[in-house]
Each structure stands twice: as structure tokens, then as C-alpha cells.
Amino acid sequence: METEREADLLEEEPPQENGVIQSTQGLYSSTSPPASDDEPFSTYFEEKVPIPEDVTQVFSFRKLWAFTGPGFLMSIAYLDPGNIESDLQSGAKAGFKLLWVLLGATIIGLLLQRLAARLGVVTGMHLAEVCNRQYPTVPRIILWLMVELAIIGSDMQEVIGCAIAFNLLSMGRIPLWGGVLITIIDTFVFLFLDKYGLRKLEAFFGFLITIMAVSFGYEYVMVRPDQGELLKGMFLPYCENCDSAQMEQAVGIVGAVIMPHNIYLHSALVKSRQIDRGNKKEVKEANKYYFIESTIALFISFLINVFVVAVFAEAFYDKTNIEVNAKCNASGSPHTDLFPLDNSTLQVDIFKGGVVLGCFFGPAALYIWAIGILAAGQSSTMTGTYSGQFVMEGFLNLRWSRFARVLLTRSIAIFPTLLVAIFQDVQHLTGMNDFLNVLQSMQPEQCGALRAGGLALHSLPKLCVLPGELL
Known part of the structure; x- marks a missing residue:
């Protein structure tokens, strides 16, 4: 039945005017009918940003500003707590040696985001809607379940990051389970910011990215990493004397950077x-400006990730537990017992990372680190919920209110996280982060989804005015 439905769609001739094939938004929207006025449903698209007319210039900063927003929201996924933990562990375990993996993964991510953006611009559908249209029921449901698992896994990382940030900022007064519960509440509050306007919501995300840049940039300036070693690690694709731990970390970097649901978003x-x-001119122009904006956004996210890697590579690579214990003891840190009195190599995570920064560079470094982690967790929590909304709409034609969607994903993500926070310690909580990073690097749903996008290209000559614009 699915195949027959797709064949019927392909055979329909699009309307023409003056000999030019017009956009067939109606055909595409058949997979996702508009919500009725009385339906308690809202998405990111309650308003659309107008693009200023400027026919005289090849490049216009006014137009670039009008297109600025989606790329920065997308870049949040490159800065979530899972990425930050992957960065700091990369620096502590391998020094600067894996920066080239981070650079390569970011470039691959940019190429995938470019294809995703062009798919949305050219077809008028997002990737989940394309998958709905191109795949029969069983593969579509399997693909949807895999994407949902990726979203839930990412959501768990964000909850963990926020809980740890609250714990650090309160000097332990807010327990980890308390931070998890606070994250439930503030997510609902922040998600309704778009009621005040789309551009204000995008500005709020920009503000959170700025907080991360300032916070982690401050740590970078304080530590003053070796710039020569940094550039060598970034552009020399080699990992000298690396063992299985460093290789696992390299896989974790790829899993943290290339997030499956971010392509849908x-x-x-x-x-x-x-x-x-x-x-045709408007579509080509949109593709151009979206690519420029995405490049700028991912360049900024890459710099922030480099800040974190470089700080821990310079200050804590090859450090032993006994060295850190002595330093924390001398600084009067209440967390000295986190580091046993032995000569084993220091193992860090988001929580220990803040502690050791405080021990070596003062309390300000700890608090600023926690603020950066909190900004990362809050921003990625919101974009993750948007991803879930779009994925559910596209794959299932199921339109839930945002409240119901957040309630479902938050509950699934928070239940196991809350259990670990209550009955285990912070090491187990951050251990979940590491496991989720590696797990997400092995999910193959990107390939299946992008194949659906490729199949949609074959339909474009029949269904769209712009065959080939996606390439």
C-alpha cells in the first residue's frame, strides 16, 4: 500500500504557470496535514521570518542576519554536556593528540547539516517527513524508534549535565537528584519562550552560546595552553603511543559531535x-545563506570545544591522582577524597573536571565551569525537545502538544537518571555519559535517513521546481 501511495504521488503532475513548474507544497504537506485552529498544538513555526529584498548585491549582511538562527540552534547539539565531557576526557587522556578527530568530525557534521538544510529548503519537508514518504511502514517505524532512542540518550546526558552543574554551583547543597528534579521544571518554563517571538527565542539561544564561549574561554585564558602543540594536534592526523583508551575516546568524540537527531532538527x-x-533565485539564495550561517555557527562551537580540550590537555594530561589530591588538599577543597592516594592516571568527568579546575586555578574557575555546563545542558535540552517534536510529527503524523511531548521524553530520560542519582554516586552518573557517547557513535540511522533524502531527489523533477538544487 505504501508503494502504491508513493507511485500515485510521483505520477501526479505539478501545476504550471507560464510554462514554469510551480512548488507543490500541497503534495508534500499531505504527509503532515496542518493542525486545526482549535488544536492545542504549537511548534517552532507559528511565525516565519521575512527575508528583506535586496536585488543589487551578491552578498547582503541584512539577508544573512535574517537567515541567522537555525544554524545556531543546530550548533547547540555540538555543545551539549556529552560533548563537553568527551572534550575534557580527550584532553586528559590523550593531550592534544585527538584534536584532529574533533576537527574532522565537525567538518563531516557541517556537510551533513548542509544536506539537511538544503533538503528542507528545496522540498519544503523536513527529513522525518521525507522518511515517512519514502519508506514503507515497518522500516519507517524502526527508523523512528532508533531516532527516539538517540534523542532520549542525548536527553539523559543533558539532565546529567544540569544536575552536576547545580550541585557544583551550590557547593553540594543541592544533591544530584535535586538537580535532576529542577531540570524537569525549568525545561517546561524555557520551552514556552517562543510565545514571545521566534527571533527572541533564537536570541536566547545565542545568549546561552555566548555564556559557554565566555565561560570556557576564561578557563582557556587562565590555563594558557601550548599553541604549537594545539596546532600540531589539530592538523596532524596521528596519535602517537595511543592505546585502546585513546581509541575509545576517539570513537566517543565522533559519537558526541555527530548527533543523529540534529540532522532532523x-x-x-x-x-x-x-x-x-x-x-529558483530565492531557493539558491536561501541555500547559500544557510550554509554560511551554519559554517559560522559550527566554527564557534568548534572553538568552544577546542577551549575545553586544550584546558585539560595542558593542565591535567598525565597527572596522577596523588598529585591532584595534594593540590586539592592544599587549596582546602571539600572534594579531596575524590582522588585516591595512588599513582594511577587522573580520570576526569564533568564533575571532577570542575573540582580539579577549582583546586588548581581557584574557586572562580570551578563556578565559571559550572555556569558553562549549566548553559550547555539547558540549551541542548530545549533543542532536543524540538527534535523530538519534529521527528514524531514527521514519522508518525502524530501531533502532540509540546507539553505532552516534553512530559514523555523527560519522564523516559529522567527515570533511569534519577534512580542512579539517588542510589549511586556521581561516578556512576557521569559513567552513563561516557557510555551514551560511544553508543550514539554506533547508531546507523543517519545512513537510512539520508538515503531517504536521496530517494526524494529522484522525485524532485516531478514534484518540485528545483531538481538538483539539493546537490
Whole structure:
């Protein structure tokens, strides 16, 4: 039945005007009918940002500003607590040696985001809607379940990061389980910021990215990493004397950077601008500006990740527990017992990372680190929920209110995290982060989803005015 339905869609001739094939938004929207006015449903697209007319210039900063927003929301996934933990462990375990993996993963991520954005602009559908249209029921449901697992796994990392940040900022007065519960509440509050306007919501995300840049940039300036070693590690694809621990960390970097659900998110976010898909010039222009914006956004996220890697590579690579214990004891840190009196290599995570920064560089470094982690967790929590909304709409034609969607994903993510926070210690909580990073690097659903996007290209000559614009 699915195959027959797709064949019927392909055979329908699009409307023409003056000999030009017009955009067939109606055909595409058949997979995702608009919500009725009385339906308690809202998405990121309650308003669309107008694009200023400027026919005289090849490049316009006014137009770039109008297109700025989706790429920065997308880049949040490159800065979530899972990424930060992967960065600090990369620096502590391998020094600067794995920076080239981070650079390569970010470049691959940019290419995937470019394809996702172009898919949304050219077809008028986001990736989940394309998968709905191209795949029969069983593969589509399997793909949806895999994406949902990725979203839930990412959500767990964000909850863990926020809980640890609250614990550090309160000097332990807020227990980990308390931080988990606070995260439930503030997520609901922040998610309704778009009621005040789409651009204000995007500005809020920009503010959170700025907090991360300032926080981790401060740590970078305090530590003053060796710039020569940094550049060598970034551009020399080699890991001298690396063992299985460093190789596992390299896999974790890829899993932390290339997030499956982020591809779905970006293909949906680009629909928030007023673009006439029947106008080839406008579509080409949108693709150009979205690519520029995505490049800038991912460059900023890459710099922030480099800040974290470099800080821990310079200050804590090859440090032993007994060295850190002595330093923390001398500084009067209440967390000295985290580091046993032995000569084993220091093992760090988001929590210990803040502690050792406080021991070596003063309390300000600890608090600023915690603020950066909190900003990372809060921002990625919101974009993760948007991803879940788009994925559920596209794959299942199921339209839930945002409240119901957040309640479901939060409950699934928080239940196991809360159990660990109550009955185990912080090491077990951050250990979940490490496991989730490696797990997400092995999920193959990106390939299946992008194959669906490729199949959609074969439909474009029949269904769209712009065959080939996705390439």
C-alpha cells in the first residue's frame, strides 16, 4: 500500500504557470496535514521570518542576519554536556593528540547539516517527513524508534549535565537528584519562550552560546595552553603511543559531535523563513545563506570545544591522582577524597573536571565551569525537545502538544537518571555519559535517513521546481 501511495504521488503532475513548474507544497504537506485552529498544538513555526529584498548585491549582511538562527540552534547539539565531557576526557587522556578527530568530525557534521538544510529548503519537508514518504511502514517505524532512542540518550546526558552543574554551583547543597528534579521544571518554563517571538527565542539561544564561549574561554585564558602543540594536534592526523583508551575516546568524540537527531532538527528549522519555493533565485539564495550561517555557527562551537580540550590537555594530561589530591588538599577543597592516594592516571568527568579546575586555578574557575555546563545542558535540552517534536510529527503524523511531548521524553530520560542519582554516586552518573557517547557513535540511522533524502531527489523533477538544487 505504501508503494502504491508513493507511485500515485510521483505520477501526479505539478501545476504550471507560464510554462514554469510551480512548488507543490500541497503534495508534500499531505504527509503532515496542518493542525486545526482549535488544536492545542504549537511548534517552532507559528511565525516565519521575512527575508528583506535586496536585488543589487551578491552578498547582503541584512539577508544573512535574517537567515541567522537555525544554524545556531543546530550548533547547540555540538555543545551539549556529552560533548563537553568527551572534550575534557580527550584532553586528559590523550593531550592534544585527538584534536584532529574533533576537527574532522565537525567538518563531516557541517556537510551533513548542509544536506539537511538544503533538503528542507528545496522540498519544503523536513527529513522525518521525507522518511515517512519514502519508506514503507515497518522500516519507517524502526527508523523512528532508533531516532527516539538517540534523542532520549542525548536527553539523559543533558539532565546529567544540569544536575552536576547545580550541585557544583551550590557547593553540594543541592544533591544530584535535586538537580535532576529542577531540570524537569525549568525545561517546561524555557520551552514556552517562543510565545514571545521566534527571533527572541533564537536570541536566547545565542545568549546561552555566548555564556559557554565566555565561560570556557576564561578557563582557556587562565590555563594558557601550548599553541604549537594545539596546532600540531589539530592538523596532524596521528596519535602517537595511543592505546585502546585513546581509541575509545576517539570513537566517543565522533559519537558526541555527530548527533543523529540534529540532522532532523536542522532540516525542520530552515522552514522558519519566508522562502518562495517556486522562485529558483530565492531557493539558491536561501541555500547559500544557510550554509554560511551554519559554517559560522559550527566554527564557534568548534572553538568552544577546542577551549575545553586544550584546558585539560595542558593542565591535567598525565597527572596522577596523588598529585591532584595534594593540590586539592592544599587549596582546602571539600572534594579531596575524590582522588585516591595512588599513582594511577587522573580520570576526569564533568564533575571532577570542575573540582580539579577549582583546586588548581581557584574557586572562580570551578563556578565559571559550572555556569558553562549549566548553559550547555539547558540549551541542548530545549533543542532536543524540538527534535523530538519534529521527528514524531514527521514519522508518525502524530501531533502532540509540546507539553505532552516534553512530559514523555523527560519522564523516559529522567527515570533511569534519577534512580542512579539517588542510589549511586556521581561516578556512576557521569559513567552513563561516557557510555551514551560511544553508543550514539554506533547508531546507523543517519545512513537510512539520508538515503531517504536521496530517494526524494529522484522525485524532485516531478514534484518540485528545483531538481538538483539539493546537490
